[in-house]
Amino acid sequence: MWNTIIVQPLTNLLVLITMLVKNFGIAIILFTIIIKLVTHPLTAAQLKSTQAMQKLQGDPRYKKLAEKYKDDKQMLAQEQMKLQKELGVSPFGSCLPTLIQLPIIFGLYQAIMKAMASTPFELKILKDILYPFINPANVLPINNRFLWMDLGQPERLNLFGIPIPVLAIVVVITQYLLSKVMEAPSAGQDDQAAAMTKSMSMMMPLMMGWMAFQFSAGLALYFVVTNIVTTVQYSIQGRTDWSKILPFLKKSDRSTPSIVDVKSTQVVNKPGSTQYIEVPEDDDEEEATPTPAKVSKPSARSASKQLRPKRKK
């Protein structure tokens, strides 16, 4: 069932692309990009939802709840849920797109593993799952050579007699960059949460690098392409915070206090729900009376700012 619905179609797609471009490395790159494009709406929905949650966590009322009910977890959960409901934020909003994507991600991984068959046993399995319109005699074995790499085996580049795991290093770098640009804004998070986010940013690249070091180069290549494409996806959506890796992009440029046009500032709201506007971080609640001025688009830049309800007259 799993194989028939997910792995087999993906494997056949990868083999077809390989037949067309006649290069397995390029095929993996194209295949990963195609799948990422197909799943882009899910990624976008996930990103939106994640950002809404991040903003919510920056809301002073959210913090106040945490403070108020610090000794009563049950009450805290109830009140937080109320607030989430009021703001139209679903705590599971980012889970569903992720859950839908997960089988595709696992399938993608398995498809690449299957296509890199390097033993007679694996070749037989691959041959048996190819659709009838693909002649195994024409396409198998797939040539695993790409640049200096044998994609079916762990990659090492011999420099002066020292085997360097170049691809694993690239995986670490791209994963680190991705983690940094995706890192949730620390404003609004408590110290421990911020520390955990930082810890994840450090540990994830190391974990992925270790996997790339151990796995076949084809999979490491897939990790690299995925990291790059995901970074681009985040950038396109304006979700990246480049100042975290490019310090010369001053954060202050982007954290200009805001200024709101309620109609266009509907970051997290459902139609009909309370509307929230962005205000400077250091503003006091009483001073938050909105002063309509310029349009403020929702983006990662504004993620660090606090949200407050517009008072309805």
Add this chain to the structure above:
Amino acid sequence: MISKKFLVSIGLLTLALALTGCAVGPRAESAPGLSTDGESVYLANRTFVYKVNQSGTEIWHYPEKSSPAVMFYAAPFSENGTVVFGDLANKFHALSSDTGVIKWQYLDAKGWFMASADADAGLIIAPSLDRSVYALDEAGKLLWKYDGKFGFLAQPVITEDHVIIASQEHEVFALNKQTGELVWNAQTSGSMNASPLFDPTSGLLFAGGMGHEVVALDEVTGELKWKFDHSGQMSAIWSTPILVDGNLIVTDDKGTIYAINPDNGNLNWTIATNEVMMAGPVAIENGFVVVSIAGNVRAYGMNQTPKWTLSLVDAQVYTTPVLAAGNIIIANKTTKNENLMFAVDQNGVQKWAFTPPTN
């Protein structure tokens, strides 16, 4: 109190280790490699190579302690008191066949050894998945190296003047035994994953592959003598043909057995077992035996009549059986550390099953 940061770090590290291999080691799945010196049996399965005597008792295993980073699937080759084989850690080993003690290792290959080696008169030929064929002397010194375009899966054949290789590059080729230079190559319709059969009497090589055909080639020139594909009805061939009683016996992966006239490629007869097969046939007295992936063993006489059948319980057979001390030895692809091999006599009676002592 342990911080959350510490716990997250430990959690991620554990996840990485778990994902990569419970996981430190090659990510390849294969069937066991099986060979015999006529009496004893050699089995390369996962982290060990075993030598087993004719009553199914382990004589030795190698290495002493297993490592998940070192896997063995290439069938060991034994000659003149030395047994040679490669692993999936890019190393090629030579051991004393009596004691299993290591004699030497060749460490300069860049890829896995899936193919069995061949040896003759001090010349050892070891094809690797790094696309090279290595020729070593008895001390493990490199004599020459041939670089191809694909990794090699088939055991080479050493003839009087040549080293014959069936290649995944849709060809069979011959190298000069002394120098490693290409002498001839013959194109085939598909990848060749199994060793060719050489018949010294006729001077012909017989080989089948994923091109759904069997070819007969002149060993000296590489000239195609005949080609058989059963009018396009043949399926892929994953094993080496055998010659029995003037018939070339070939099995395809749809479970059809073909008896072909080796002189002209004409079909003598076929038997459809309707079972999926990867393992090749093995000759027995007055007939031959085939084994399906599902572990069904069938013996036939040369008049096509079934002699007996036997179903091996919980067995998956992808490896061509061997005949050792009169018994048919069948390797089982299993992840459990039990029943790695079965011995069946030529009347279809199971004699023993090999489970290694605790390693």
